Amino acid sequence: MTLAARLIVLAAVVxxxxxxxxxxxxxxxxxxxxxxxxxxxxDPAHETAQKLRTYGAKEGGASATGVGGGGCGCN
Amino acid sequence: MxxxxxxxxxxxxxAALAAVGAIAAASTALSLTNGDLAAACSVPVxxxxxxxxxxxxxxxxxxxxxxxxxxxPCRESFPFMNELQRDLAGRGLQILAISVDKTAEDARRFLxxxxxxxxxxxxxxxxxxxxxxxQGMPSSYIxxxxxxxxxxxxxxxxxxxxxxxxxxxxxxGRDAK
Numbered sequence: 001m002t003l004a005a006r007l008i009v010l011a012a013v014v015x016x017x018x019x020x021x022x023x024x025x026x027x028x029x030x031x032x033x034x035x036x037x038x039x040x041x042x043d044p045a046h047e048t049a050q051k052l053r054t055y056g057a058k059e060g061g062a063s064a065t066g067v068g069g070g071g072c073g074c075n
Numbered sequence: 076m077x078x079x080x081x082x083x084x085x086x087x088x089x090a091a092l093a094a095v096g097a098i099a100a101a102s103t104a105l106s107l108t109n110g111d112l113a114a115a116c117s118v119p120v121x122x123x124x125x126x127x128x129x130x131x132x133x134x135x136x137x138x139x140x141x142x143x144x145x146x147x148p149c150r151e152s153f154p155f156m157n158e159l160q161r162d163l164a165g166r167g168l169q170i171l172a173i174s175v176d177k178t179a180e181d182a183r184r185f186l187x188x189x190x191x192x193x194x195x196x197x198x199x200x201x202x203x204x205x206x207x208x209x210q211g212m213p214s215s216y217i218x219x220x221x222x223x224x225x226x227x228x229x230x231x232x233x234x235x236x237x238x239x240x241x242x243x244x245x246x247x248g249r250d251a252k
Contacts, residue, residue, distance in 0.1 A: 005085045012089070028212045028229075029175040029204035035145035 106208035108227060113139070113218045114206035118173055118196040121186065127196050129218070132169050136246045137218040138239075140172040141204050144185035146212045148231040153189040155236055159243070160193045166247045173198050175212075217242050 001009075026034065033039070042048065107114060117128040129139070138159060142149040153172075160170055170193035174182040179197050186195065198204065207216065211229035217239070219225045226242045228235055 001085075008085055008089060012087075027204070028209045028214070029141065029143070029201055031212065032143055032145040032175075032177060032181075 106210055107216070107224050109224055111224050113137075113216065113222050113224050114203070116173075116198075116203040116206060118198045118203060121174070121179075121182065121195045121197055127171065127194060129171070129222075132171070132218070133222050134220050135167055135169050136220060136243065137216075138168060138170045138243060139216040139218055140170070140213055141175055141207070141209055141215070142172055142213045143175045144181040145176075149185075149213045150189055151233075152213055152215075152231040153191055155231075155239075157190075157192045159240070163240075163243060163247065164193075168243060168247060170194060171196060173203055175201055175204050177201075215239070217246065219246050 037044070043051070113129055115129065117126055117130075119126050129137070138156070140152065140156060142152065156170055156172060159168065164170070172191060172193060173196045174185075175198055176182040176185075177199055179199060182195075182197055204214075207214070209229070210227075213231050215228045215231075216224050217226040217228075225246060226239075228239060
């Protein structure tokens with residue numbers, strides 16, 4: 001097979017694979033499904049705050065989310 | 076013999092590429108644009124009392140709007156459509172706003188917050204938006220007396236207001252002659 005022919009076959013295989021991948025087109029009028037709260041990337045604000053509080057309490061000595069502030073030089 | 080087989084596999088590959096290309100092109104080319112005849116669309120009005128069909132508006136200028144409760148700009152477009160109803164209904168304008176919400180309950184909750192003085196219908200099965208192949212939400216179509224689409228507006232921006240009004244006035248004025 002010539003190089004050009006190989007490239008064409010390769011391109012066809014790649015395009016066919018992309019076309020059959022599990023991508024679904026969401027039509028503009030179907031975007032309500034994506035607008036549901038469960039589809040949010042982040043947790044609701046109150047839940048995030050709760051988690052941070054718990055995490056902060058657990059990891060307090062090692063400073064959970066900020067700079068260590070012990071003052072004893074151990075952290 | 077071998078050369079033949081090679082060329083046929085290349086030909087097959089080219090055909091496959093063309094087919095995928097054609098499918099991709101077809102899926103984007105279907106949306107209705109200016110000059111196209113408006114698609115058939117028959118939906119129940121929001122209180123369920125009757126079914127409204129686009130065909131029954133033939134001979135009138137129609138402002139067809141597709142909206143949804145989850146669509147932000149739709150909140151802006153409702154007061155605008157109320158204005159259109161107030162100013163242009165007397166001149167023969169028909170406004171039909173079709174909700175594409177999957178549940179009627181969502182649409183009704185929206186309507187309680189943003190009341191409509193025009194005809195509102197529900198299309199929970201999304202048959203009409205599929206037939207029109209909307210390019211965005213909300214989408215509105217200005218349809219003339221002959222049932223042809225004369226303008227398409229995808230999305231709703233402040234600067235659209237004057238343009239839509241102008242387009243409607245032009246069509247209504249021409250019809251009056």
